[in-house]
Amino acid sequence: MEAMAYGCPSTSAFISIHNMASWMIDRFGSDEVKHKYLPAMIAMEKIGSYCLTEPSSGSDAAALKTKAVLDGDHYVVSGSKAFISGGGENEVYVTMVRTGEDGPKGITCLVIDKDMPGVSFGAQEKKLGWHSQPTAQVNFDEVRVPAANRVGGEGEGFRIAMMGLDGGRLNIGACSLGGAQRCLDEAVAYTKERKQFGQAIADFQATQFTLADMETELQAARYLLYVAAAKVTANAPDKTRFAAMAKRLATDTGSSVVDRALQLHGGYGYLMDYPIERFWRDLRVHSILEGTNQVMRVIVSRDMLRQ
Ligand SMILES: Cc1cc2nc3c(=O)[nH]c(=O)nc-3n(C[C@H](O)[C@H](O)[C@H](O)COP(=O)(O)OP(=O)(O)OC[C@H]3O[C@@H](n4cnc5c(N)ncnc54)[C@H](O)[C@@H]3O)c2cc1C
Numbered sequence: 595m596e597a598m599a600y601g602c603p604s605t606s607a608f609i610s611i612h613n614m615a616s617w618m619i620d621r622f623g624s625d626e627v628k629h630k631y632l633p634a635m636i637a638m639e640k641i642g643s644y645c646l647t648e649p650s651s652g653s654d655a656a657a658l659k660t661k662a663v664l665d666g667d668h669y670v671v672s673g674s675k676a677f678i679s680g681g682g683e684n685e686v687y688v689t690m691v692r693t694g695e696d697g698p699k700g701i702t703c704l705v706i707d708k709d710m711p712g713v714s715f716g717a718q719e720k721k722l723g724w725h726s727q728p729t730a731q732v733n734f735d736e737v738r739v740p741a742a743n744r745v746g747g748e749g750e751g752f753r754i755a756m757m758g759l760d761g762g763r764l765n766i767g768a769c770s771l772g773g774a775q776r777c778l779d780e781a782v783a784y785t786k787e788r789k790q791f792g793q794a795i796a797d798f799q800a801t802q803f804t805l806a807d808m809e810t811e812l813q814a815a816r817y818l819l820y821v822a823a824a825k826v827t828a829n830a831p832d833k834t835r836f837a838a839m840a841k842r843l844a845t846d847t848g849s850s851v852v853d854r855a856l857q858l859h860g861g862y863g864y865l866m867d868y869p870i871e872r873f874w875r876d877l878r879v880h881s882i883l884e885g886t887n888q889v890m891r892v893i894v895s896r897d898m899l900r901q
Pocket residue numbers: 611643644645646647651652653654676677678679680721724729879882883884885886887888889892
């Protein structure tokens with residue numbers, strides 16, 4: 595994800611969400627649901643979306659209202675999901691719905707197809723960045739979803755969604771690191787070339803110190819993310835805390851590095867003729883989605899204070 599984001603963070607992030615949705619089916623789905631969806635998803639003949647956020651529940655995702663009622667061997671699903679990456683274009687929607695009580699324990703995960711009757715989409719959102727991928731509201735109007743499309747047991751959906759996000763947050767962080775590395779490399783090349791006051795701007799100590807700070811902060815964020823990735827892979831007890839810390843640091847540092855790279859390009863950094871402004875816009879959303887960076891602090895401090 596990091597290497598791909600060196601070229602395009604938006605495309606890399608899009609694939610990371612597909613990766614997360616596929617992983618949830620693979621890790622928690624029955625053999626039946628795995629065989630039904632995974633071969634085409636792994637071949638990327640079908641692309642998956644992750645549907646948690648609703649118009650009135652973002653950070654407080656466990657308050658979601660999209661309802662699913664069991665009717666024979668089908669769930670009947672009604673409600674709306676907001677900000678869905680791939681919405682309107684992707685074929686597979688891994689969707690968190692309410693089958694029981696209020697709160698996280700009443701949530702179940704269902705796989706819903708784009709072409710099931712009753713599925714519709716809002717207009718494509720017009721965004722600051724992430725222009726290589728669509729974002730739209732997804733609406734369910736009494737959609738009949740086979741009970742066999744359930745991933746995990748009833749009431750396990752929120753836990754599954756959060757476990758998906760442990761990996762998803764690493765990947766979003768990695769997208770920020772890759773994008774920021776690209777802009778840092780561009781800044782090094784540009785400051786060696788650009789001359790003002792009769793010398794390369796890289797010869798000013800202010801520029802040198804800025805580049806040194808960018809490199810140091812980016813490497814520090816990268817190594818925290820790699821440690822968090824090892825913890826998620828090993829299913830370590832503190833994996834969620836580390837994934838949240840790494841996502842927060844990598845995305846904030848990534849945006850700050852890109853912002854300084856833009857500054858070092860002067861007015862040219864602001865122009866679309868140079869690549870920096872696209873990275874600046876694309877990375878901005880990484881501090882907001884898959885849990886805002888404030889919510890990352892909630893997760894980290896809650897875990898610290900529990901002990
Ligand atoms: C381009 C894009 C793509 C997205 N893709 C997806 C997707 O594919 N699937 C999906 O399910 N969702 C997706 N989202 C939604 C995203 O995850 C939410 O926008 C995000 O979780 C924040 O929710 P909200 O926008 O409702 O903000 P709110 O929850 O309303 O937050 C508003 C502000 O309040 C702060 N805040 C909220 N609660 C607290 C608290 N307890 N403590 C401190 N501060 C707090 C937030 O940090 C934020 O600054 C996407 C969003 C965008 C912009």
